[in-house]
Amino acid sequence: MYVNIESLDFAYTKRNPVLKNISFSMEEGEVVAILGSSGSGKSTLLRLVSGLEIPTKGKIEVNAETLCNANTFIECEKRQVGMVFQDYALFPHMNVFKNIAFGIKNYSKEAKKQRVLEMLKLINMEEKIYAYPHELSGGQQQRIALARALAPSPDVLLLDEPFSNLDADLKLKIRHELRSIMKMTDMTAIFVTHDYDDAKDIADRIVYLENGRIVHEETIKPD
Amino acid sequence: MLSRLRRNVNIFSVVSVIAAVLIVVPMLNIITEIFSTPTPAWIHIRDNLLRGYIVNTLILVGFVAVFSALLGLFGAYMVTRFEFKGRKLLSWFLILPLAMPSYIAAYAYADMFSYTGTIARFFRRLNLPIIINMMNMEGAIFIFTLTLFPYVYMLTRSALSKQSAAFSENARLLGANKIRTFMRVVLPLLRPALVAGTLLVVLETLNDYGVVAYYNVRVFSFAIFNTWENLGDTQAAIRLSGVLMLLVFAIIFIERMIRGKRQYSIHVKGRPIPRIPLKGWQRFVLPSILWIIMILAFFLPLAQLIYYATLTFTDVFNMGFIFLIINSLTLAITATLLTVIIALMLANYNRGTQNNFKKGLLKITNLGYAIPGAVIAIAVMIFFIDIDHALFPLYRLIDENSPRLVLSSTLIMLTFAFVLRFMAIGYNSIEASYDKVGTKFTEASYSLKASKLKTLLQVDIPMIKHGLISAAIIVFIDVIKELPLTLILRPTNYNTLASEVFRFAREEMLQESAVPALVLIFISSTLIYILTHYKKKEVPINVR
Ligand SMILES: Nc1ncnc2c1ncn2[C@@H]1O[C@H](COP(=O)(O)OP(=O)(O)OP(=O)(O)O)[C@@H](O)[C@H]1O
Ligand SMILES: [Mg+2]
Numbered sequence: 001m002y003v004n005i006e007s008l009d010f011a012y013t014k015r016n017p018v019l020k021n022i023s024f025s026m027e028e029g030e031v032v033a034i035l036g037s038s039g040s041g042k043s044t045l046l047r048l049v050s051g052l053e054i055p056t057k058g059k060i061e062v063n064a065e066t067l068c069n070a071n072t073f074i075e076c077e078k079r080q081v082g083m084v085f086q087d088y089a090l091f092p093h094m095n096v097f098k099n100i101a102f103g104i105k106n107y108s109k110e111a112k113k114q115r116v117l118e119m120l121k122l123i124n125m126e127e128k129i130y131a132y133p134h135e136l137s138g139g140q141q142q143r144i145a146l147a148r149a150l151a152p153s154p155d156v157l158l159l160d161e162p163f164s165n166l167d168a169d170l171k172l173k174i175r176h177e178l179r180s181i182m183k184m185t186d187m188t189a190i191f192v193t194h195d196y197d198d199a200k201d202i203a204d205r206i207v208y209l210e211n212g213r214i215v216h217e218e219t220i221k222p223d
Numbered sequence: 224m225l226s227r228l229r230r231n232v233n234i235f236s237v238v239s240v241i242a243a244v245l246i247v248v249p250m251l252n253i254i255t256e257i258f259s260t261p262t263p264a265w266i267h268i269r270d271n272l273l274r275g276y277i278v279n280t281l282i283l284v285g286f287v288a289v290f291s292a293l294l295g296l297f298g299a300y301m302v303t304r305f306e307f308k309g310r311k312l313l314s315w316f317l318i319l320p321l322a323m324p325s326y327i328a329a330y331a332y333a334d335m336f337s338y339t340g341t342i343a344r345f346f347r348r349l350n351l352p353i354i355i356n357m358m359n360m361e362g363a364i365f366i367f368t369l370t371l372f373p374y375v376y377m378l379t380r381s382a383l384s385k386q387s388a389a390f391s392e393n394a395r396l397l398g399a400n401k402i403r404t405f406m407r408v409v410l411p412l413l414r415p416a417l418v419a420g421t422l423l424v425v426l427e428t429l430n431d432y433g434v435v436a437y438y439n440v441r442v443f444s445f446a447i448f449n450t451w452e453n454l455g456d457t458q459a460a461i462r463l464s465g466v467l468m469l470l471v472f473a474i475i476f477i478e479r480m481i482r483g484k485r486q487y488s489i490h491v492k493g494r495p496i497p498r499i500p501l502k503g504w505q506r507f508v509l510p511s512i513l514w515i516i517m518i519l520a521f522f523l524p525l526a527q528l529i530y531y532a533t534l535t536f537t538d539v540f541n542m543g544f545i546f547l548i549i550n551s552l553t554l555a556i557t558a559t560l561l562t563v564i565i566a567l568m569l570a571n572y573n574r575g576t577q578n579n580f581k582k583g584l585l586k587i588t589n590l591g592y593a594i595p596g597a598v599i600a601i602a603v604m605i606f607f608i609d610i611d612h613a614l615f616p617l618y619r620l621i622d623e624n625s626p627r628l629v630l631s632s633t634l635i636m637l638t639f640a641f642v643l644r645f646m647a648i649g650y651n652s653i654e655a656s657y658d659k660v661g662t663k664f665t666e667a668s669y670s671l672k673a674s675k676l677k678t679l680l681q682v683d684i685p686m687i688k689h690g691l692i693s694a695a696i697i698v699f700i701d702v703i704k705e706l707p708l709t710l711i712l713r714p715t716n717y718n719t720l721a722s723e724v725f726r727f728a729r730e731e732m733l734q735e736s737a738v739p740a741l742v743l744i745f746i747s748s749t750l751i752y753i754l755t756h757y758k759k760k761e762v763p764i765n766v767r
Pocket of ligand 2: 042043044086160
């Protein structure tokens with residue numbers, strides 16, 4: 001299995017466990033949606049996979065590399081994991097180009113620029129290359145955040161409620177775009193949502209999270 | 224046209240325009256004087272001394288700016304990002320050095336390191352061949368850094384605690400290590416606060432007269448006072464002021480350039496960055512550095528002053544001294560009330576405006592803080608003497624034997640100068656609270672046909688009470704420890720705590736100066752305590 005998560009436990013404070021015995025695995029190129037109500041622990045699960053939090057127990061493996069288990073923990077900056085935050089968090093003092101280039105390592109200057117342009121083409125926003133985040137609409141910011149996370153070619157991409165800040169019309173459009181980008185890049189991705197339609201539209205499989213436990217899984221048949 | 228005029232005339236606009244005029248006219252005096260024929264004294268200064276003044280001023284200001292930026296940033300980063308024993312205490316302690324006027328710290332240090340001073344004797348007893356001379360440029364840099372870094376600390380601390388965790392988490396997810404995350408993301412987002420805080424430090428350093436006079440550091444304010452008092456050459460003093468103003472404007476211009484124009488919000492909604500517990504050697508070493516800074520900046524000079532006060536208390540403390548305290552308090556309270564009231568009018572006049580005339584007026588009325596005290600003092604003095612000359616016929620009408628100078632021999636002149644200088648400080652605190660409240664309540668009140676005054680008293684003031692109180696406290700502290708304006712503009716034989724400290728120090732009676740100095744520090748520290756604890760949130764001291 002490409003992504004393998006085994007009996008993960010986590011608590012922010014000793015008294016209140018947030019995630020209990022989470023296990024699931026994913027194949028390469030698979031898109032999994034985590035569906036659950038507010039406070040069920042969805043964001044927390046992503047923070048564990050990305051390495052922003054350390055689990056109390058359990059194992060995470062991605063692409064045959066152990067990211068964390070009882071005796072190893074790879075820091076988040078060393079993991080090949082990309083993440084798009086709920087509120088995008090584009091660096092406000094950098095323009096689009098610099099934002100996307102930020103995570104690209106070991107590339108020559110020219111190659112870096114090529115990579116950024118490639119990403120911008122993917123999301124159809126070449127003309128905004130020198131714009132600053134505050135000059136972009138919500139939907140545009142969202143796409144730039146996606147491009148920024150994809151640019152370093154992560155092994156797995158995490159998306160935390162990617163549509164929560166968009167209005168209904170835009171959401172539909174971006175949802176389709178996101179799905180085609182996922183397929184085009186053949187990305188392995190976990191995305192979090194509390195909207196069943198979102199999940200069904202994009203994911204190959206839905207994992208239901210309730211009170212920190214996985215209660216159900218559902219495979220979506222392509223229509 | 225007339226109706227439009229009438230619509231725009233109200234208590235807020237009238238006060239604002241009058242305030243702006245009263246500030247501009249004295250400053251114009253300085254500018255016109257610069258273009259008159261130069262006196263021999265000025266030619267001498269220009270050819271022989273000016274270069275030295277400029278170089279010294281730049282050295283002093285440059286080092287103080289860099290060091291206090293580093294100290295302030297370090298302190299702010301420590302208390303917002305890490306968890307350690309004593310963090311809560313330190314997070315307000317680090318503001319406390321503002322209660323220690325630079326000149327008082329300077330006297331205490333000069334004395335401790337003098338041949339007979341506590342520290343010099345201590346070194347000798349340990350047979351350490353250490354002789355440190357405080358009374359030079361290095362000493363002045365040391366004193367200003369330690370007493371002024373809290374400006375940087377406060378502004379960067381507030382910015383750091385608002386910075387969303389998402390930015391640095393994102394940077395790390397994109398593969399940046401801790402250093403790169405700090406240099407490329409955390410620090411650039413802090414830049415506006417860091418630069419604004421450093422600008423305050425620079426302006427305060429340029430304003431000072433007490434430290435540079437005692438340590439004999441020949442910078443501009445030293446030169447202006449010297450030409451004015453010892454050479455008695457007003458015109459040369461004004462020309463020096465003019466050059467200094469050019470320097471100040473250049474500095475402000477540079478600040479605008481580094482601060483950058485980009486308008487963006489650094490607080491994406493989301494959690495602030497959680498504090499990490501310090502581990503290993505860092506647990507002791509890093510907080511110790513902060514404590515050492517606190518001891519050097521506050522507790523050590525305080526201890527020295529307390530020791531001296533026990534020696535001289537009985538000599539100094541008498542009826543006269545009580546009057547001194549009353550003088551200082553009444554003066555400070557009057558100036559504070561006036562400043563806050565006018566600032567409130569200005570803030571109301573400018574609320575939510577995009578009008579260029581209003582914005583310009585505001586810039587002018589907030590200019591005072593950027594102008595060093597010595598310059599304001601001379602400008603105000605000339606302005607009041609002019610007024611007295613103009614009003615002299617009127618004075619004679621009232622009283623046959625009226626002296627020529629009436630207004631300029633009263634406290635009105637000094638109070639006026641205080642209001643002029645500290646307006647920006649009061650205004651910014653009030654504006655910050657208005658920004659938080661927004662305009663909807665006020666508009667609701669107007670829509671209910673309440674008058675401007677009624678709205679102000681019953682809606683606006685209660686809503687921004689905290690901002691008003693912090694504005695008043697900050698202005699009060701600044702006024703009560705203010706030296707250059709007080710020295711030049713106070714009526715003959717009118718003394719305040721600050722001027723007494725200065726007089727004792729000048730007469731080499733440092734032990735006696737300890738008592739008034741302690742009273743000053745006590746009043747200011749108490750107010751800082753109230754300010755930091757009354758309103759649990761940020762202390763807004765942003766001048767802009
Ligand atoms: N930093 C934190 N410290 C302590 N508790 C936290 C922290 N972050 C989240 N929690 C708690 O953990 C639980 C799960 O939070 P999480 O953010 O993972 O939920 P979520 O499913 O993403 O919710 P939402 O849909 O509202 O984003 C909640 O009960 C929350 O209160
Ligand atoms: Mg969430």
